[in-house]
Amino acid sequence: MPRSQDDLPWPPPAYRPSRNAELLAPATQIVRDREDYLGQGLRDVGRRIADDQVELFVSTDPASALQQQFERQAPQFITLHDVGTKASLHLLGALAGAAGARVQRLTIRRQGHGVALAVVQFVEVPLADGNHVRIYSTDLTADTQTRQALALVLLGRSRLGVLMIGELPAHALQSLLQPLQDAIARAPWPNRDLLLLPLASAGTLAAQAARLVGTSGIAVRVTPLAARPNDAWSFISGTWNRMSGHGAAQTALNTDIEQALPTPPVPLPEAPTMAMDLMPASSAMSGSRLAAPSAPARPVAAPVAALWADYVQRCVGVKSAVSGCIFDLGSQRALAHAGSTPPPERLASQGALLLDAMAGAARTLGLASAPPQAAISYDQQHLLLYPVRGHPGVVLHLVLQGTANALTLARMQLERITPPPSGAV
The missing domain is CATH 3.40.50 (Rossmann fold)
Known part of the structure; x- marks a missing residue:
């Protein structure tokens, strides 16, 4: 009730x-x-x-x-x-x-x-x-x-x-x-x-x-x-x-707040996490309209979520990292998160906005449309946007704390971390 x-x-x-x-x-x-x-x-x-x-x-x-x-x-x-x-x-x-x-x-x-x-x-x-x-x-x-x-x-x-x-x-x-x-x-x-x-x-x-x-x-x-x-x-x-x-x-509206909205025929279930068919990052930011997915969206299986969770946990384990999120660039949906703040939704949405701005600048300057990487510094805090190898359209957004050398070291360590197999997710 x-x-x-x-x-x-x-x-x-x-x-x-x-x-x-x-x-x-x-x-x-x-x-x-x-x-x-x-x-x-x-x-x-x-x-x-x-x-x-x-x-x-x-x-x-x-x-x-x-x-x-x-x-x-x-x-x-x-x-x-x-x-x-x-x-x-x-x-x-x-x-x-x-x-x-x-x-x-x-x-x-x-x-x-x-x-x-x-x-x-x-x-x-x-x-x-x-x-x-x-x-x-x-x-x-x-x-x-x-x-x-x-x-x-x-x-x-x-x-x-x-x-x-x-x-x-x-x-x-x-x-x-x-x-x-x-x-x-x-x-x-x-x-x-x-x-x-x-x-x-x-x-x-x-x-x-x-x-x-x-x-x-x-x-x-x-x-x-x-x-x-x-x-x-x-x-x-x-x-x-x-x-x-x-x-x-x-x-007229019903003035009783308890009766203002009708009760749904059945309780609405929690929105499932959806795994969309991912587009290559270059296509997702190319300015063309979104193409129809080749298959319907389907719920993410627990083992798949566990693979992303393990991967992001290893990424946040690099020196100076305080928080990280793996997200789908097309839908801005967080796939996995580890560490402290910011929360995954904010890392996903702001990461997508930054990458979109970079793609727009690249088009204006006539640069290549390859998936961009980004390293942004705010005094002793840094953001690292890193496309996940073998998974087009999937990006790691990592928050680091430390000197400028932390960025260089983090990138070297990330190169040695193997993402989940592309066929498994």
Whole structure:
């Protein structure tokens, strides 16, 4: 029986939202036609590849591409934006958890490379008429500039933008809201409804709401204190229902967080680790579209995982190594990890981004398209990106601590470490 959401506390307040830990990027799958788009119709953004995973390939920066999708599809959605707190993902988790469902992920990828540029989390809540509305969180995974730009696009194009506000002094709150206030002042700003939802003391919110309105004509509402996720959802869904006007009966949300999402027909299993048919690294970074795999993805057998685990353990055993990850370049999926921090998902995603940048520079300079190696130093810390011999598209990302000589010594030692046989993995 799912735990009641009434007794789930909000996370501790923070003066600024910190970056969400990198999420494991879903494996790209090839779909046959337009009918394989999201099941609710062509007004949804992205292409569904799993029950809880959607991906969108883009040829421009993620914020511009997502805005174009919103303009083209005109979906109705709600955006949750944290201001001095980390509550939006907590609320999505409460909504999904009450029904035994999962928070979903929209992965924005670079066209032709498959490299994940951003991961946005959301849930889909059904309306009374059988359609659904997505609820996105702006606590997303991306670099700082992309994250800020995507947050403004999500808020600006939403039907209802919700600012979840933690306990902040007036000057800190004003500073955090200033980028939004500036964006509203710049035309166009399609969103006409903002909801300020305080999770703590709300003494100065009325003045902040007036500043946000300015001369824009936007309706800015301030709710009472939302001490629990159930309170927050009641205010959000109630506001949505009132905004629907005469059509409220058809487009209403269930205001009870325990009943807002339907229970899946069967419990969703944990996503299995998938072994995709790996492309040569030069092809994966060549700029051409991903080719269809020669065979369906299949779960990684325990002996295969053990082979990669043994290999990465031996690699992390080289002098000065503190952490290491073996990952699939095409899907950014970690195959094995050893050592301390950073975690495997972060090593895989950042390693793929670095290699993609190197491949782009090589193309611009007219260099060969061979799989690149990289050695990057930050004072006494070093990163080593090392293609695994005999396994095209598989890369070792190693973190070292020590002098510059540590890199040279580590490379010499890695040359003597034999990878798993190519036929065995």
